[in-house]
Structures are given as structure tokens and as C-alpha cells.
Amino acid sequence: MTTKPPAEQAKKRSDLGFQDHDHTYCVQTAIATAEAYCAEHALRFTPVRRKVLEFLLREHKALGAYAILDMLREAGFGSQPPVAYRALEFLTAHGFAHKIERLNAFVACNHPGENHSPAFMICRLCDGVSESHAFPAKGALGEAARAVGFQIEKTVVEAEGICPDCAEQATQ
């Protein structure tokens, strides 16, 4: 996976969200939201955790644990794998980030606080990831689960394909 430089502009067409948005704004509000949520739920939004969430928000794409670890090192934090994995565990456990199983990588959550079962669109060309919603338990899978008596607790939904930007480039 090639590492590309961070977004250089605020208001741009993100190559990851597949949609226009004000990126600096969404970083700030997401951090603020996380901070407020932690304050309310007696969770400790420590410097390492905050920093990792910042990285995920800023890069706005799926980051491997070791990429995050490199950034932590540069930021003066501990640089051994558990440091990154523990922060990521905290962030995913409380819904501030998600793991993309398909990529063994992590992204910041687009809808923090909301009660959601996330779904992801992963571009196989640029590795961009866009978060969406899905309710697989309401469809065929849910029926099958009820039929055999399986209790669904969590779902992983990841669609792989081509994002609009890469599709556009391919036609040029």
C-alpha cells in the first residue's frame, strides 16, 4: 500500500469520501464530538488516543496500524505496536473509528455518536474508503439468521469496487 501525502487543501473533492466536503471542519467537529462523548461517558480521551483519531481524520483514508505507529513516533509518542493497537482498540470500541477487515486497516468514523451498523465502499484502485450505512440484519441474512436461531451482534459489510474518481480517470 503506497502512502500518499496528506490532503493539502481544506475544501476539495476528497478522493476518499467520494463526495465534496470541508475537511478541516469535519476534523475539528469530529474531535470535539469525541471529546464531548468521552467527557459524558467517563472515558479518558488521552493524548495518544486523540492523536490517533486526529491522524485518521486528517488522512481521511484507511491507515494500517504501522502507518499510524510511524506518525506516533514522529509526534514523540511510544513507537511500539501495542501503543497504536491499544489506541485503535479504544477508538473502535467506542465507535470513533472502524476497522476495515478487508484491508487490515482503520478509518475514522463518519457518524460518531450515531447508533449505526457501518458499511464501507473500498476502491480497489486507490484504496479510498467511504462509510455508509447498511442493515444486513433486515434483509436475506437476517431471515437466515432467524431461521437457524443465530443471534447477530455485529455485522461487517464491505463493498469492493471502483470509486467515481478512479472510474473517471480510467475513461480518460
Place this chain on the structure above:
Amino acid sequence: MTTKPPAEQAKKRSDLGFQDHDHTYCVQTAIATAEAYCAEHALRFTPVRRKVLEFLLREHKALGAYAILDMLREAGFGSQPPVAYRALEFLTAHGFAHKIERLNAFVACNHPGENHSPAFMICRLCDGVSESHAFPAKGALGEAARAVGFQIEKTVVEAEGICPDCAEQATQ
């Protein structure tokens, strides 16, 4: 992941399919189906590939690549990781097996030949896996994809929870 002994009986309540079925029969027919499919499509159903599919069918649960590798070694095949990974790549590419991203493990396909987008129910207590169908592209995710212009090529749908057998044990 603990390795448990293979199924000792043919007709039993599988702890993995979450349903009754004749296991020796399903192994034989699945191998025959794969063989026929390969013959028809000019694919080479080589000894290693056949053996790996046999392992997956016989164990009837998610197996890690290294568990498969151990079995290959015992069966007299090469015992380096690429041997297992290449066979698994072939099997998954042609729909004879699937990778469970959540577990970094592989299962034999329950519906070989059929054109399907698989979905899985994974028991977090016994690691049992049951294959089902899902059509995420027809639900909320499909709508989101169309809205932004994302072309879905493949989907990963995995539900984690408690299988009926483990739920039953828990109440006792």
C-alpha cells in the same frame, strides 16, 4: 484458535452449519462438483488444490492458512506458506471456497457453481461459520453506491454473534 478433531460421524448436528446434514455426502458431492466445473472450464484441479478443498470440506469450519499448511505437510505436500496460499487463491478465485476476512481464515463454499454473493454468520464463542446469501447491493448500501457513483464488484458480509448451539449451552 484451537484445533479440534474432525467430525467423527456422518449424520450429525454440525456445530458449524448450524443445521443437520449428511456430512460425508456433502463432501463427496462438493469435490465432484468442483472436479466437473474444472474439467468444463479448463482449470487444473491438481492434487494440492483438491486436498485443500477436501480439508476445508471435511473440517467444515474456518481454517487458517497455517492449519491447512500443517495438514498438507502431514499429507506429504510442500509445507511452506505459499503452497497453502496458492491453493487457497485458486479455490477462492473460482468460488470453491471463501475467505472470512474477520477471522483471516477460509471455508469451503456451500453453494459451489451457483452465482452468489455470500454472507456468513460467525459464532464468536465456537468460531463456527455458516454460509448464507445476502444482497447488500439491493439495500441501503446499494443506494449509497449509486448515489455517489461507486461501482460495486464484490461484497464482504459477515455477521458476528452467537450460534444456536452456543446459545443453548449458555442457558444450561
Place this chain on the structure above:
DNA sequence: CACCCTATGTGATTTTATAACACTTAACCG
């Protein structure tokens, strides 16, 4: 038979993730 393409065998390495333990700091309780 000579050729080529595919598959296999093997050693080495990379990438991803966890275990174990020491140390520090924040929270709690009197």
C-alpha cells in the same frame, strides 16, 4: 523432441498482531 506456460517447492522476508512485564498517572476512598 523442443518449447512454453502453469504449477509446485523452498528459503527468506515483510506485514500484522499479541503477550508479558515494568512504570506512571489518574481516580477513588477514607
Place this chain on the structure above:
DNA sequence: CGGTTAAGTGTTATAAAATCACATAGGGTG
């Protein structure tokens, strides 16, 4: 406050998962 406890962090080491690179073998075709 002061002392205790639990949670968080830092670090070493190791496990688990996956790939790279290259040599060898086998099977089909001209």
C-alpha cells in the same frame, strides 16, 4: 490530603498471517 487501586503507557519479545523471489517440475502444443 495520603494511600490504595485501577487504568494507561512504554518497551521487549514473539506470534501469526501473508508475500517475494527464484529454482524446479510437469503437461500441453507445434
